[in-house]
Amino acid sequence: MIAIKDLKKVYNNVLVVNVPELNIRRGESVGLVGNNGAGKTTLFRMMLDLILPETGEVYMNDEKVAGGEAWKEYTASYLDEGFLIDYLTPEEYFYFIGGLHKLTRAHVDDFLLGLSDFFNGEILKRGKYIRDLSKGNQTKVGVASCLLQNPELLMLDEPFANIDPTTQFRLKNMLKEANKNGVTTLVSSHDLNHVTDVCDRILLMEKGRIIKDIATNSSTLNELEDYFAIEHTGTVRLKIDEEENH
Template sequence: MIQVKDIKKVYNGVIVVNVPQLEINKGESIGLVGNNGAGKTTLFRMMLDLIRPDAGEVLSEGKPVAGGEHWKEYTGAYLDEGFLIDYLTPEEYFYFIGGLHNQTRAQVDEVLMHYGEFFNGEILKKGKYIRDLSKGNQAKVGIVSCLLQTPQLLMLDEPFANIDPTTQYRLKNIIKDINKSKGVTTLVSSHDLNHVTDVCDRIILMEKGRIIKDMATSSSTLSELEEYFAIGQSVHHSSTVIDPEENH
């Protein structure tokens, strides 16, 4: 479904992403992990044509993402609150997103009913603008707006970061359900190794712009990752790379 070919991104003369090859198959659930500056968000942004690589290309369903429109029809993504229209209420934003996908207000309302527990009574009918919501509640709006689109590909950057434990549990169930029952390809970046190994069948570990490990999730994956990060980056690489696009 997604092919990454020889992509590089350079800031101030420093290579912050360098991925010769990466293939993500339809229906896979992928977890992307790595420390700050690993290049995770930059990679996501290149996959979404928000920034352009300095070399190489990203293909979605065999066609270049850069300058293309085809992939937008089946891709839902939430990276941060910058994806939202913060002067709207959540309801107004959901109706706007639904309208872009030819959904009536009644159809949007029907979908939203399924996320009542996930919203936990904090989103709808509160009379608040999105900008006045907490970061966690903004994330809920962003995530559900993706799901409204019934995507074939869902990309979430640090979705567990600002939400409470109950909502984290509910979000994990949502992600696992759409992957297993609907065949949605899911890409989730996270600092929380427990969550990402629970949700994803394949883990990609990035460090300083490179893919260090690409492994199928097993009973030993969590302990392997914990051991890797416990050793510390200094053992693996002596230099430090700062990724200005990496927000997490």
Template sequence: MIEIISVTKKYVDSTVLDIPKLEIPRNQCFGLVGNNGAGKTTLFRIILDLIPTTTGHVRNEGHIVSKTEEWKEFTGAYLDEHMLLSYLTPDEYFETLAKIYNLSAEDVEVRLEPFKELFNGEIRGTKKYIRDLSKGNVKKVGIAAAFLGNPSVILLDEPFENLDPSSQIKLKKLIEQAKVDQSCTFLISSHDLDHVTEISDRIVLLEKGKVIKDMKGSSEMMEQELKKYFGAE
């Protein structure tokens, strides 16, 4: 379970995030939506302790994220390409992560097996460095890396962006599979209302750093409500 407890984030002249309380129970697929600048990425960065909060704190399975680092063992994330080592080939990067997570070569193969379809033969075995891959393929490497450490919590920022339609569908299947097989908790931000409502059990809508809607229910219902907010209908 992830608990966000009276978290605010202020910069000199503005408050970018203000969440009094938000709990994400285990095995939930949590979708985060909102317009640009709503604070989605900021929230993810705070959950990952990449930026400090101004007040409040975040607990991940009971660990306060800014105080301990144990939670990193079971938390996988891909927010942007800074999380990669762009001078390695994808295979080298996976090997490096295996070392960090203490996985064997066989473990890596098992963990990456479900990604075979998503990779489409363009990731494994290539001699190209990550920095020379296309944006979509870089994203695929990052997402696979987030899954690699056998995590129980996975954060993905805009995972569908830059992926082609068939890759988007494959990725959705992967997320649903991991939810069932490993009872993973997912936190996913997206602008793609169709996809995010389809996979999420719950959707939270951010506006200017505040939670203004917290929805659970059928994906059709959530999608309709969101489209109303975003002015599509």
């Protein structure tokens, strides 16, 4: 589904992403972990054609992402609140996104009904614009709009970061459910528990490189905890990744 070749990105003479090769098959659920500044968000942005890499290419379904538009048909993503049109109400936003995928309002309403547990009564019919929602609730709107698009590929950056524990559990189930239905998922997170729970395959990034690529099993969590617990003198970065620190 996704193929990355020789992907490199340099900011101020620092190599922030350096992925010689990465292949993700259709239907996989992949977790991306790594400390701040490891290059996770930059990698996501390049996969979504938001940043131009110095060298290399990202292919989705054997088509180049850069310059192409076909991938937008089946890819849904939420990286941060910069993906939301913040002066709309959540309903208006969902109708808009639904409309892009030729969904009628009734269809969108129907879909949202199924998310009422996830929304916990805090999103719909509250008479608020998206800009007035808390960050956690904005994340909910972002994730819901992704699922609304019925994607083949779902990319989420730190979806667990701002939401409450109950919603975290619900989100995990939703991701598992989506993956069971054949959606390829790519999720980054700082929460090792969640990410090993949801994903079959874990990619560990350090200084822009993918240094571990492991299939999740019972010892994966320990393995990751061991990696993060020891002191990484080598990972102290001279420069903090611009993308994470804006």
